[in-house]
Amino acid sequence: MVNWIGIAAINMAIAVALGAFGAHGLKSLVNEQQLAWWHTATLYLFVHALGLLLVGILVRLNYATQTTAWLLQIGVLIFAGSLYAMTLGAPRWFGAITPIGGVLMIAGWLWLAVTAFRLGRA
Template sequence: MAGKKLVVTGAVMGGLAVALGAYGAHGLRAHVGPQELAWWQTGVQYHMWHALAVLALGLSGQAWGRLPGWLFVLGAAIFSGTLYAMALGAPRWLGAITPVGGVLMIAGWAALAWKAGRVGKLGA
């Protein structure tokens, strides 16, 4: 299967997103303020949506899905990771790095649109 690594990565990302979401809902709530909890929830949402996208691209088995998939992985790691870190007390300057993850996720969606649109022309 062309996308086995993406399937495994997407599944791990999804499981981690569920675990982190549960931690945010049950363990973190008593220790942080509303702003930190909002950062955490935003991180979990983007983490899970992109885990599902990575999983779908991996399951498609299409070679053209690799670039968008790995852009999603890297983007979600940076975007959600910096939000998780700030929610746990890391310096707020990490917020300046968060948009890099967002740009990578957007690039993943753009690459997906471009590559999927080219499939009919390329015949592969």
């Protein structure tokens, strides 16, 4: 079984580090649009790291499945990763994969809802 709590903690540490880098190291190197991409990526990474922490706990308690965690993790990596890449110079067309990450994150949350309803536990 994957240690989703540990992965969530690593994601949170990365989000803090990348947020600090964006706030202090990138301001003079990128334009406002790129800084906005960085901010959005960091926000989604942080929020979904917290969500993954909760899902990791729920997986251990058998209230959620690993599928939810995988969808969230892969989704946030694609979503935030593509925005970080564009900020650092990847071509704009690279942003075409960003929505794939968003769809995977939505699917992860919906899968958690389906699982919760199937289990019938409150």
